[in-house]
Amino acid sequence: MVVLGSTMNIWYINPYAGGPGVGRYWRSFYLANAWQAQGHDVEIITPGYHHLMDDDSGKAGGQVLEGVSYNFVPAPKYKGNGLGRFLSMLCFGFFLFFFLLRLGLKKRPDLVLYSSAHPFGYPAAYLCAKLFRSKILFEVRDIWPLSLVEIAGFNKFHPVVLVLSLIERFAYYSADAVISLLPGAKQHMVSRGMKPGKFRYVPNGFSLNDINASVESQGASLLDDLMGFKSQGDFLFFYAGALGEPNAMHLFLDALHFFEIPEGVSVKFIIVGKGEQSAELNARCRKLGYDFVLFYPQVDKAEIQQALRVVDVGFFVMHDLPIYRFGVSLNKLYDYMAAGIPVIASYNAFNDPIKEAGCGMSVVPGQPEQLAHTFQEMLLLDGTVLREMGAKGRLFLEANFEYTSLARRILEN
Incomplete structure (x- = not known):
């Protein structure tokens, strides 16, 4: 699907991206750093506020943090795990399309990777990938909406669960590849419309340079x-x-x-x-x-x-x-x-x-x-x-x- 030796402009979209001075989940930063070392250009795109950030004041605009470019999409602040957080997810998904459109007019992406800590932004990422004739990958950290049903206790017929189910099926069907952090998720994804050959298991990891x-x-x-x-x-x-x-x-x-x-x-x-x-x-x-x-x-x-x-x-x-x-x-x-x-x-x-x-x-x-x-x-x-x-x-x-x-x-x- 992707020619590994070519130089690409990669967008990594993660609703809960961390990194130096941002938050504690650094997967986005480490992968971006590694891709840059391989000769690619990388832009991390994440909300200007999420509950996993180090600083509750949030972020805005674009920043280069230890050599990695971060782009912060406007998002409302919230507290706890209730309606405010849900509205923030929806706002991210809505504003993301316009944000990516402006970003792509400056330099089109070759590859768009949407990381599903939650999938509300995937439709926007997919639309922009098609507009700019880019490949799109769907990365799954938590299986939504199944996590809401089995962990949070949502009814499987709840309107939010039904909407998320549609997005999930669309993502598995439309993505050029599906990256799973979970080794045993393939059968579930296939049952939701993913072609078996799209599955790639790529877990969390660690940076040897960072540890040393x-x-x-x-x-x-x-x-x-x-x-x-x-x-x-x-x-x-x-x-x-x-x-x-x-x-x-x-x-x-x-x-x-x-x-x-x-x-x-x-x-x-x-x-x-x-x-x-x-x-x-x-x-x-x-x-x-x-x-x-x-x-x-x-x-x-x-x-x-x-x-x-x-x-x-x-x-x-x-x-x-x-x-x-x-x-x-x-x-x-x-x-x-x-x-x-x-x-x-x-x-x-x-x-x-x-x-x-x-x-x-x-x-x-x-x-x-x-x-x-x-x-x-x-x-x-x-x-x-x-x-x-x-x-x-x-x-x-x-x-x-x-x-x-x-x-x-x-x-x-």
């Missing part, structure tokens, strides 16, 4: 505390990510009811992030006397990477939901593995990267006693075993998930 870079931290509080904890002999479990209902961190607190700290061992659980459940989770810990669980606000990616060099084990938990039968592709997991630390997880999905890599321990959700036991088991492992476990994760990533190779895979015929 030495970066000055802009906020010392978290790192100073971590260094202090280590100097006094604490074993540090670490979570970095969102703190909302989909992240299931209340299930982690359920497990702490069964968690017993072995005699002579000092432990801390470090939670870094923001979300609508942050205050509730913190208050619950204080009420239950979990003084070994500490919460920190979201920090930039550079500081997270430095923190991961200090802590002992990364962890995360997930709900046991049918939607995960298509697989998972978690940034936080790859961050832990890239740092060379072991991982504890509670999840049940089509794929199990932790088991494949041999870099940690995973348990089935809904078993708080087993999760607590797993934390205790990891505590008692020899330091050499922990380092070997973490090293396996890093090697697994380098072999399968480096963004330079993932970027090439997206553009392959």
